[in-house]
Amino acid sequence: MSSPFDQIIVSEEWENSDVSLLETLDHVLNRGLVIAGEITISVADIDLIFLGLNVMVSSVETAQDLLRKRQTETIAE
């Protein structure tokens, strides 16, 4: 699946860190002006998924959960 919007490569580098980092992530991921209506995320170069920009992308696990859900839905169709 391709998108005219942003393509973001999700790396496996997310890890637990201190609270200030989490707060920074909370701000930049969940808040701020939204330009485009959606973005596309590529998880480990395997697939692409669309996310509304109001969706919180808190970790690679979140993205992978969404990817798994999407794959399940695709299979079900």
Next chain:
Amino acid sequence: MKLYAYCLVEDLDTLDVPVRGIDGAAVRLLKIDEFGVLVSDGESDAFPLTKESAVAHDTVVRSVFDRRTLLPFRFGSVVSEQQLRHYVATYKPALKKSLAHVRGCVQMDLKIIWQYTKPAAGPLPEEDRGPGTTFLEKKRRELLGDERQVAEKTELSNLLHKELGDLLRDEQIELQPSKTAVLAAVFHLIERANTARYRENVQEIRNKRPDLKIRLSGPWPPYSFVNIELEFKSQFGVS
């Protein structure tokens, strides 16, 4: 060519110091009408979604935060220059209104853990429950939960306003209730000059209410006070 957008700034004509953004890319100032937008160039749409990228986004925003009024873009805002210009043209009145709202201000965050003193409403007594009773009980729990959340938000807001009220230009409270406690995320917009006083007054709240666990952070760029899309929708009825 794609642009990664970090923030929209007013009254900025040049970047005094070189700034590096996501993936080490050079950040430049793109002038659109009377606004400046901090951007970096990329050949493709892709960039690494790592904590380093997220921190780099915040670092670029902060590079002008102490000198200028700005509206941060959300992480992951990769657009063409045409899209960006169209966005600014479309939302210009709302952008100006938002800039006026946050001018000279910083965002302060409070994370508050608040233990309940009263138990949550329990279920109705076990009797012969038909589907109607079950439905009504579910509705009752929802209503009580909503009422309780409104009451908690009001109580917390009143408490904070007693000590901080004269410092606040705007406030947002998000509650995450559980059975035993409430975790409240409170975002305050205050004038930059009042930062020290705000900290002192939060310490006063800590002293008066040792039952509350309060974590204070800031000053932050006004990430939580720039949601112009919602204002645009409510103003023009667009969904």
